[in-house]
Amino acid sequence: MPHIAIISSSVRTERNSHRVALYFKDYLETNDLATVEILDLDKYHFPLFDERLMFQKNPSAETLDIAAKIKSADGILIVTPEYNGGYPASLKNVIDLLYNEWHRKPVAISTVTSGAFGASQVLISLQFILWKMRAWTVPALFQVPNIKDAYDESGNATDKASSDSTAANFINELLWCIEAKKRMAD
Numbered sequence: 728m729p730h731i732a733i734i735s736s737s738v739r740t741e742r743n744s745h746r747v748a749l750y751f752k753d754y755l756e757t758n759d760l761a762t763v764e765i766l767d768l769d770k771y772h773f774p775l776f777d778e779r780l781m782f783q784k785n786p787s788a789e790t791l792d793i794a795a796k797i798k799s800a801d802g803i804l805i806v807t808p809e810y811n812g813g814y815p816a817s818l819k820n821v822i823d824l825l826y827n828e829w830h831r832k833p834v835a836i837s838t839v840t841s842g843a844f845g846a847s848q849v850l851i852s853l854q855f856i857l858w859k860m861r862a863w864t865v866p867a868l869f870q871v872p873n874i875k876d877a878y879d880e881s882g883n884a885t886d887k888a889s890s891d892s893t894a895a896n897f898i899n900e901l902l903w904c905i906e907a908k909k910r911m912a913d
């Protein structure tokens with residue numbers, strides 16, 4: 728069974744996008760699709776980036792931990808809010824920390840907003856920087872508008888059937904990329 732690391736990007740007080748990270752953990756585990764760990768950037772609380780891990784002389788335990796978890800995961804699912812049309816600093820902070828860990832890594836992106844339009848702008852900008860890092864961004868959408876109405880604080884979807892149906896297509900693409908990469912490595 729593949730192992731998927733879910734990056735929950737928002738470190739904002741009273742954040743809402745974490746609900747979607749919780750939803751996906753439950754969705755993947757309940758349907759026996761993957762083993763899952765949430766990498767919660769609010770728990771790591773990295774200091775502002777000052778150098779890439781490969782050039783750090785005394786990397787912190789947290790830095791080594793997230794690097795190992797991203798490297799060993801078969802696929803990554805990033806849950807990100809949209810802030811002023813872009814990604815939160817907390818997410819860029821950790822993406823820049825690493826380099827080879829991203830190479831050919833299947834990465835699916837779920838964008839979350841309290842607004843009505845599903846955060847399309849952050850999707851474009853985040854795809855670009857992941858492409859620059861040589862990650863393999865999965866061509867599938869899971870856009871969440873009106874987050875507070877759509878999921879509760881535990882990650883339960885208000886319209887579970889609809890959410891699960893969209894998640895099935897989205898996760899299927901991520902799993903396809905994970906399987907394709909595995910076959911290439913054989």
Ligand SMILES: Cc1cc2nc3c(=O)[nH]c(=O)nc-3n(C[C@H](O)[C@H](O)[C@H](O)COP(=O)(O)O)c2cc1C
Binds near residue numbers: 812
């Ligand atoms: C600094 C800031 C900028 C934001 N800019 C946008 C935006 O450009 N587009 C949008 O749809 N929502 C925007 N929002 C609202 C977020 O979508 C909302 O906070 C949502 O709950 C996801 O972020 P969270 O996980 O931090 O709660 C912004 C929120 C903050 C705090």
